[in-house]
Amino acid sequence: MSPLSSGLLGDLDPTSDRAVFRQIADQLREAIDRGRFREGEKLPSEAELVDHYGVSRMTVRNSFSILQGEGLVHAEHGKGVFVRPRPPVRRLASDRFARRHREQGKSAFIVEADAAGSHPQVDSLEVKEEKASQDISTRLGSVRRVLARRRRYLLDGRPVEFATSYLPLDIARGTQIAEPNPGPGGIYARLEELGHRLDHFEEEIRARMPSPDEVRTLRLAAGVPVIHLIRTAFDTEKRPVEVCDTVMAADAYVLAYQLPAT
Amino acid sequence: MSPLSSGLLGDLDPTSDRAVFRQIADQLREAIDRGRFREGEKLPSEAELVDHYGVSRMTVRNSFSILQGEGLVHAEHGKGVFVRPRPPVRRLASDRFARRHREQGKSAFIVEADAAGSHPQVDSLEVKEEKASQDISTRLGSVRRVLARRRRYLLDGRPVEFATSYLPLDIARGTQIAEPNPGPGGIYARLEELGHRLDHFEEEIRARMPSPDEVRTLRLAAGVPVIHLIRTAFDTEKRPVEVCDTVMAADAYVLAYQLPAT
DNA sequence: CTCGCCCACTCGTCTAGATACCTAAAGGAG
DNA sequence: CTCCTTTAGGTATCTAGACGAGTGGGCGAG
Numbered sequence: 316m317s318p319l320s321s322g323l324l325g326d327l328d329p330t331s332d333r334a335v336f337r338q339i340a341d342q343l344r345e346a347i348d349r350g351r352f353r354e355g356e357k358l359p360s361e362a363e364l365v366d367h368y369g370v371s372r373m374t375v376r377n378s379f380s381i382l383q384g385e386g387l388v389h390a391e392h393g394k395g396v397f398v399r400p401r402p403p404v405r406r407l408a409s410d411r412f413a414r415r416h417r418e419q420g421k422s423a424f425i426v427e428a429d430a431a432g433s434h435p436q437v438d439s440l441e442v443k444e445e446k447a448s449q450d451i452s453t454r455l456g457s458v459r460r461v462l463a464r465r466r467r468y469l470l471d472g473r474p475v476e477f478a479t480s481y482l483p484l485d486i487a488r489g490t491q492i493a494e495p496n497p498g499p500g501g502i503y504a505r506l507e508e509l510g511h512r513l514d515h516f517e518e519e520i521r522a523r524m525p526s527p528d529e530v531r532t533l534r535l536a537a538g539v540p541v542i543h544l545i546r547t548a549f550d551t552e553k554r555p556v557e558v559c560d561t562v563m564a565a566d567a568y569v570l571a572y573q574l575p576a577t
Numbered sequence: 578m579s580p581l582s583s584g585l586l587g588d589l590d591p592t593s594d595r596a597v598f599r600q601i602a603d604q605l606r607e608a609i610d611r612g613r614f615r616e617g618e619k620l621p622s623e624a625e626l627v628d629h630y631g632v633s634r635m636t637v638r639n640s641f642s643i644l645q646g647e648g649l650v651h652a653e654h655g656k657g658v659f660v661r662p663r664p665p666v667r668r669l670a671s672d673r674f675a676r677r678h679r680e681q682g683k684s685a686f687i688v689e690a691d692a693a694g695s696h697p698q699v700d701s702l703e704v705k706e707e708k709a710s711q712d713i714s715t716r717l718g719s720v721r722r723v724l725a726r727r728r729r730y731l732l733d734g735r736p737v738e739f740a741t742s743y744l745p746l747d748i749a750r751g752t753q754i755a756e757p758n759p760g761p762g763g764i765y766a767r768l769e770e771l772g773h774r775l776d777h778f779e780e781e782i783r784a785r786m787p788s789p790d791e792v793r794t795l796r797l798a799a800g801v802p803v804i805h806l807i808r809t810a811f812d813t814e815k816r817p818v819e820v821c822d823t824v825m826a827a828d829a830y831v832l833a834y835q836l837p838a839t
Numbered sequence: 840c841t842c843g844c845c846c847a848c849t850c851g852t853c854t855a856g857a858t859a860c861c862t863a864a865a866g867g868a869g
Numbered sequence: 870c871t872c873c874t875t876t877a878g879g880t881a882t883c884t885a886g887a888c889g890a891g892t893g894g895g896c897g898a899g
Binding site: 341344373380384385386404409412413414513514515516517518519520521522523524525526527537538539540541542548565566568569570571572573574575576577 | 603606635642646647648666671674675676775776777778779780781782783784785786787788789799800801802803804810827828830831832833834835836837838839
């Protein structure tokens, strides 16, 4: 039996001033929220909804596009429209840069992925010297040129974040930090070996919709925002020694912080 | 002279396999990024673009809907489509719950708004006892019923966040915390007076697209995600004494944290 | 039985209109 | 001058239909 004849969806209210396509979207959303359609399940096809509601196809598509914008559903060409499963989230704990992790020779990403039982990967590594943007220059204390380390992180084959680290040339040039592989413990371990003992980090967090570039790089579904995190590392002399600019798929992350109450 | 005859926008590439409405969106996006259209400025009308590109109106509208989903533009019925201005952001510093602020008798929100020179407001206050959700119960250590304090925060008349605090009844019932106005320093000051000296906070941060309810409550524009923050306050006996569930308009906030490197 | 083709179903894109409603400015009545 | 109406120009919604293209199952040829 078709899901439509079984009362999953109601009728339209022609007296309502709410647009028809919104009413349809409302009914589908409610059905999803109530679990009438489960995660990964296929919604009625456009043609079925056209029949059920007696509207034109564009109106039905308009409804779907609302739900897509909310990140509730995703369409697959030739197959149908499906309830988007909520992917398991990865937790970034506030002690992820603790020295004891570095001393074990693992980078923060690997440590956390292993703990979660996932298979981590890093790709599209690029290391080069370049001109610092205005913002990066300000954060690093008025440097003109920087070493930039770009990479993308994947979890079980799915891209989840990409990041660029910027370091002042007078610190990084000619060191292992300028090599594709910075060695055990990552660049923070190298910075400490170079005499820049790390004191603290400052992180800024924003959330916004992704640019088309970011959609490509992270293979983002419609209706998935990104978390934009900018971290600055300071050494014990209060000098900023690294800025890391990270863009994360918001549906893959929960950030966790611990704050003192004092 | 019309912006269209002045070369702001190019032509379509009929040989490209990129959909026409995407090509148009690309050109508009690029023009915005390059500053050809400034913040708040009106884009060419649908009719003008129909003429310029020689496509149907639905195609042009489709392009606009892409840019809206990206949060780049917003349409005003009867007026036009405008480049969305990036609103000034409010910075939440990681020391916002420091005891020295409470001792000055101000709540965290008021302190920060005043510092930024804005006019803060709090409305839709509701205080009541209710059954704890599964999640809240877990976070508070298996309590069945809680005191819930709901409120919405506005800055210069614009709603920017709404929050609900949940407290165990055995702590809050019958105290000033159960009153609409919790007094100077907010509920954290009252908790400390009641013998629950605060030790630390744990915060969880997610970002996602808003529900229709949240769009209404925060008057969110299209293409603006929300930041969902869940904070748990612990007293010095390591007991969770409050859970605060906050939903913020992502275009109004930058969260800032400071992490020790140790 | 297996392979390859065809076809039905599905979403993606685009056209060409019609009607409704909103906004702002111009112009007329009082 | 003030207030209301008109009008032009804008977006919002909806219809009806056409063609393109990805998916998967059925069916016939070998």
